[in-house]
Amino acid sequence: MTRDLAECNGSRRDWIYRATATLGLSALGVPPLCDRLSNAEEPPPAAGEPERIAKIEAQAKHAGVTPIGVSRTTHFLGVGNASGPFRKQALEICEALGRVFLKHLRDRGFRVVYPDRRLMVVVLRDAISYGSLVGEAPGKDVGGHFDLDADRLVVFDFRPDQGVGGTAERINTFTLVHETAHLLTFNTGLLAADPEPAKCITEGLATYFEMWRLASKAPVGRINQPRLIAIRDALKAGEPWISTKSLMTEDALFDDPKTAQLAYGQSWLMMYHLLSSRSIWPNVVDYLADLRTNGRGGRVAMLEKHLGPIATLDDRLRTLGRDLVRGL
Template sequence: MPRLVILFFALNLAFAAISRSLAEDVSATADESPDIRRITFRDKDDTSRTILGEVMQEAQDGGVMMKCDDGRIWIIQPDQITDREKIADEYSPISPDEAAQRMLSELGDRFSVYQTPHYVILYDGSEVYAKQVGSLFEQLYKNFFTFWKNQRWQLPEPDHPLVAIVLKDHDSFLNHATAEIGPTAKSMIGYYNLASNQMTTFNVPNWERNVSTIIHEATHQLAYNCGLQQRYADNPMWVSEGLATFFESPDMRNPGRWRAIGRVNQVNLARWKSGIRNRPDDSLATLLASDQRYKDAETATFAYAEGWALTYFLIKTSRKEYVAYLQSLSQGKPLAERSARERVEMFEAAFGPLDKVDKSFLTYMRRVK
């Protein structure tokens, strides 16, 4: 089974309920000057926590969605809040050194820190492996921004530290991840968490699979930290997962095991070719209209394959239109959902009628090797 959805979608049902509450009854803040506050609240384990950050949305009952100075997003119910204070001083994200110290205080003294120019890596195993992972991160970072610059999309670099937690083995990963995300951790070897803005992985003996996971999840993290995608906005999963699988393909002939963006993803190509025989006529429509196929274990494998194939096809044949489509999606607001019809209509406005796109898509993918 492929890695599951971006972790937020399996993170916490309570978050979804709070999000719906905020979405139904919010005070807009996007077009005003930043609303910076210091809020003290009781966390889910009933510990007191004080955070400083920018209010993204606020409900009339006092519930808030807030981006903290370390890049985390908190969704806080009014009955959790014990104190709130509006801050007039200038606000800025914490530094990488501050992020490292904050993470060490949370994770404990069995962890060490390795910093690269753009990443803060917390690890509990081999420093050599942490440096390997850091090298992959930096390769991706450079190539990611170069790729989009070549598409004439000058994305801003992240303003919050990019934090990654690298565990020494599967047991260590399960201990950490299960506490954060629950039993879903058993089916994963890595994930990016929309709420914490951190990615987590461990040292998998299969290095090819390891490289794919590291690049895949780090692509999610970059996309959500440079404005390509907005956290908690309506980001179709075929877009998010299609991009991550487009970027991830390892190159086992290369000592670094990853060197270029957009190589044919052989794993997903094989899954695409295997599933195409039973592909329903409305497969493209259902992929666009809803994320359900990614969430269902019986349909997830082919959904990932089709999402990769569609992304590959559009970038290779309609690159300008694809970038414009992503730019439109990037304007989405947190908690604002599009209907199934709106999703399909937005796609057709960018690429043309669905039946014609699907015909061209199938024809093109038959030639891909």
């Protein structure tokens, strides 16, 4: 997963525009990625960081993305040509999400911990810088990405293109939270990168956490209303329900604009079910542990080993989806 192309081809930014306009996500206490300096003293460099920074600097210089600045928090390393205050605020949001991410999963029995190195976040000034660094213009559908091969998050500031306030700041925050969830998923012992898990598992976890906001008192794990609306709208438009078996085995569903938003929505629904049902938490913990250490055992077979027949799970998710949609 060098690029999060499913997010791009699924027109996620268009989806965010609709979601924020419909639901007023700014009212959830979304803290804009604004130019505010943190009062916290920045921690010192750690072993190996100069080499990691030098590698990014070389790539950035070759791409004409300069000047490069560096910021640090306890668990994150920010590098890029974005302003210092913007870069620091981005890392503060990553750090806060990390605390919530670890506690929420530990409360459910998962053994998740930070690695012994800071996680890399490349924070860029604008879409032009992003396109230069990754070698492809982002267009209107790209909101940053988690690079699984390089194990780093790359985001950019939407405000130079969209203007300060409103949608641009909500997209900044939404993108950062969703992609940081990917970064945490693969760096805290929850999932392994090789072999890469089913897209519905990785995106299910990211969408499960994506509505978290630093200033909101709402807990993680609540209903992701925009994803639920995507399910409702897709089914109202006559799109067939994607069977859980297909969702587990056909990653291309996330790349096809015709099925992408329903695939993301159903992936959220599945993870919502698995992480909301206290009685099955031990099974889910064992399933993801087995997936991490023995991921080549077959996607469907491994899921059924821990969670029972996939057809039964599919029936439960259909029923849950219908019940939740009725409550919209």
